[in-house]
Amino acid sequence: MFKRITHPAFFICATMAVVTFIIYLFSLCPTVYLIDSGELAAVSYTLGIAHPTGYPLYTIISYFFAHLPGEPIFNLNLLSALFTVCAAVFLYVLVSGIIKDKFAALIPVAIFSFAPTIWRISVTNEVYPLTALFGIMIFYVLYRLRDIRRFYLIMYLVGLAFTNHIIVFSLAVPVFAYLMLKYKPEFKKVLFGIICALFAVSLYVYLVARTNGNAALAWGNIHNLQRLFWHVTGKQYQVWMFSQSITELLRNFGNGLMILLRNFLYVLIIPVLLGFYCLFKSERGRFWLFISIPLLNILYVINYSIPDIESYYIPGFITLTIISAYGLKVFKKYLKLYVILPLVIIIVLLNYRTCTLRGNSFGMDFGRAHLEQLPEKSLLLCTFWDIYSPTIYLRKVKNTNADLIVIDKELLRRTWYIKYLQDEYPEFYNGVSAAVDDYLIELRKFEYGEPYNPKVIQMKFIRMLEAFVNNRIQKGVYFATPFPDRDLDQTYPQYLRIPKGLVFELRSDTVEYHSFDFSKLQIRKPGIVNDERLEHNITVVRRMVNNNILYLDAAGMTEASKQARAWLKDF
Secondary structure: OOOOOOHHHHHHHHHHHHHHHHHHHHOOOOOOOOOOHHHHHHHHHHOOEOOOOOOHHHHHHHHHHHOOOOOHHHHHHHHHHHHHHHHHHHHHHHHHHHHOOOOOOHHHHHHHHOOHHHHHHOOOOOOHHHHHHHHHHHHHHHOOOOOHHHHHHHHHHHHHHHOOOHHHHHHHHHHHHHHHHHHOOOHHHHHHHHHHHHHHHHHHHHHHHHHHOOOOOEOOOOOOHHHHHHHHOOHHHHHHEOOOOHHHHHHHHHHHHHHHHHHOOOOOHHHHHHHHHHHHHHOHHHHHHHHHHHHHHHHHHOOEOOOOOHHHHHHHHHHHHHHHHHHHHHHHHHOOHHHHHHHHHHHHHHHHHHHOOOOOOHHHHHHHHOOOOOOOOOEEEEOOHHHHHHHHHHHHOOOOOOOOEEEEOHHHHOHHHHHHHHHHOHHHHHHHHHHHHHHHHHHHHHHOOOOOOHHHHHHHHHHHHHHHHHHHOOOOEEEEOOOOOHHHHHOOOOOEEEEEOOEEEEEOOOOOOOOOOHHHOOOOOOOOOOOHHHHHHHHHHHHHHHHHHHHHHHOOOHHHHHHHHHHHHHO
16 A cells, blocks of 8 residues: 655655645644643653653653753653654655545644644643554554554554553554454464563553652652552542443533544535545444444543643544545645645644743743742642642752742641652651651551541641641741642631742741842743633733732831832733
């Protein structure tokens, strides 16, 4: 079916790759962004262990990029762009063989490269571009399956893909079933293929090795096989899986369908539907393969309720993009260069504002702003990941605010994080160890599935938080709570919560209170606000500054209030 790529096709492919990379570079996030960006960057830089499922392959590759000359986070953002450009190259060769037209193949590649789901993850540090690359590489080898060695290669690629993100299972399972049913390989060959996959999956041993090697950030404390299994299977996230009502499932399905349609700019879904029809008529085996992947993908994703779910649709989206190449064959005689190039440009222009992070430093600014003007060795308790994540990068990579004690309150519900605090802040930990040890007795029961009393564990949790406060109250205690928090409300409720910049200062009195200097607060509002999470965090900033204004007005601190109003007006 496929021939070696010709010189004209090579030139077109190379030009496509360069242009795609330039567009990504133009729209690249210059620094840490929201959600996991700060944590992943710190893990990459320190060769640590990230949140479940750990992503060992990405961590190892990104470690080398993080240590290239230049700013580590910029290098890591650039790595995401390179992963996707490589994926686009493999996709171009694949779909050009299907359409048998070197120019028409640019349309599916443009749909893939500049779809919101792909473009957004390609301009910031994320694990998903590598998953997209593996997905397309698996299809690439599948279409060139000539001998048993390539079957082994597919199995090895599947195993490696699992060490980056387990969502690849929705592609891997149908591909394996297809290979078994179509080629019916001998049992010993299947067994050796499984061994190849397991050999690749064994890279997860990295998580145990780095835990025992005292990684600077070792999420999960993976010191044995049980904890390795918990981490790889995302045990702590399973509370959000397969527990949805019918109404929630239908809503998630509708949202997922809209994500996929938006990636195809709605009208370009027509070649996908035609592609399924063409495959059903001509290649029934591949039809069932290609339809089973997005179906399995959607069935899994709609049963998982997390905000940043869009990237989980990548296996299904890749499959539909390849299918669109079959549908475009129907229109092949109309797909002249003067039609193709404007269409590609339209795809880029229509999606640019949705996807660009050019000049967007809000994620880093947002995290840093919560640390500004805090006294030395003071305590900051965070309740929001978008605040805490960039502080990990600041502390572990930039060695900024290293004297502060910064704690994510929600992670305190995991025993591994308690150990992390013990290693990270030994002096502080020794001062609160009695309350922590008392809490750990109940926490271990919860974590290991043993009977526990929710009221008791909550009581001891609050006592531990109060021990934190007692230990640092003389140096300063601050809460980063962009929304009401029951736990922190129960922690010394008689104490005052005084707005101070983007945090609340916990005080037993107002003696010697110093207002926040808003002239030193540097948060650059992005020129383009193009996602709900970003919009929410901008609202958080505005609300906290307004809280300062209300307090300062009530306290009669007129000049300070004017300064806060002036800052808010310019923001």
